[in-house]
Amino acid sequence: MALGVGAAALYYGARGEAGMGHAAAQNSAGQAEEMAMAGEQVVDPARAGVRVGFNAGPTAPAPGQPVRLAYNVSDAETGRAITDLPVDHERPMHLILVSRDLGRFQHIHPQLGADGAYAVTAEFPRAGQYTLYAEFVRDGRKVLDRRELTIGGTDGPVANLAPDLSAKTVGGITVALAAPPAVKAGEESELTFTLTRDGEPVRDLRPYLGAAAHVAVVSEQGGEFAHTHGEAAGAGHEQEGPTMGHEHAATTGLGPEIGFHHTFPAHGLYKVWGQFQTSDGEVITADFVVRAE
Ligand SMILES: [Cu+2]
Structure with missing residues (x-):
């Protein structure tokens, strides 16, 4: 099977969103938006x-040099600039x-500037080729520009991956990833992160950009990309505390287990980055390599 940017490559793990065990479910505008997205595929x-x-x-940046990355989105038919991209997971x-x-790996957020471009400044510490995956919503559909x-x-x-499900410790938090013994290409798999601090379960994670976790998946071959979201395992229990107001429940108390569903489109190796927000507001990123058979 060819590994181009085809429909399978653009599969978007909407099931993770359907659990609604995260902050956006508490927010009416966000909720409407997310519900509209559920089950949608990503399009180019x-x-x-x-x-x-x-x-x-600059157009030929050097390592470590700040680079302004600017996206001008326009209507293909009229040529008119589009400067009102809707907020999705708290960013346009x-x-x-x-x-x-x-x-x-970096996950950053271009913002609309006075010139009508969505732009952000990034630094690339090492020389080499980078792939830029920009996502936004247009007419209710998730669009991916690569x-x-x-x-x-x-x-x-080039990438030369080996399977790696070993736990990673970042910022004092250890992140483990449990995958099924055999992850089958083309079938949905459920994977679960478990976060601990000094051996104790972490229960005070905050939602990060409207989700319990952001998960990016890129294939070793062809750089197929998917961006999906984790949900609290045992969804909903973090909202049961009688002393927790709605606001509070929406912003604290995730962990230690955060699961996500993903269909790896073809057999091969995939890098998986999980991103979580600690109670201090720090975002941690842990990476793994999953083999799909
Ligand atoms: Cu983002």
Whole structure:
């Protein structure tokens, strides 16, 4: 099976959203938006009737140099600039940057500027090629724009992954990932993160951008991308405390288990990044490699 940016590659794990065990469920505008998204597939800009112009400044950035990444979204038919992208998971645009070897990952958020572009400044610490996955919503559909950016004039190494489900410790928090013994390509799998601090379960995670976890998945071959969301395992129990008001329940008390559903589209290795927000507001990212058979 070819691993281009086809429909399977753009599968969006909407089941993770259906659990609604996260903050956006408490927010009426966010809820309506998310419900509309449930079950939707991700489309490329052409299929959504939009054109995406991209500009990096400087155009040939060096490692460590601040680079302004600017997206001009316009209506493919009229050419009119689109500057009213709806907020989805608390931002109008999400941008995930991944190095060619899948060793580096950033999740950042372009904001609308006075020039009508959605822009953000990033730094790429190492030379090499990076893939930029920008996501936004247009007419109720999730749109994915994918492009490459070369830093320091060199492509850098390709990915050479090995399966890795070992627990990672980031910022004092240990993140483990449990996957089924055999993850089957083309079938939905349930995976579960468990977060501990000094061996004790972490129960005070905050939602991060309207979800218990943000999960990015990129295939070793072809850089197929998916962005999905985790939900609290045993959804809802974090809201039961009688002393917790709605506001409070929506912003505290996630963990230690956060699950997500994903269908790996083809057999092979996939890098999986899980992002969580601690009670201090720090965002931690833990990465794993899952093999789909
Ligand atoms: Cu984001």
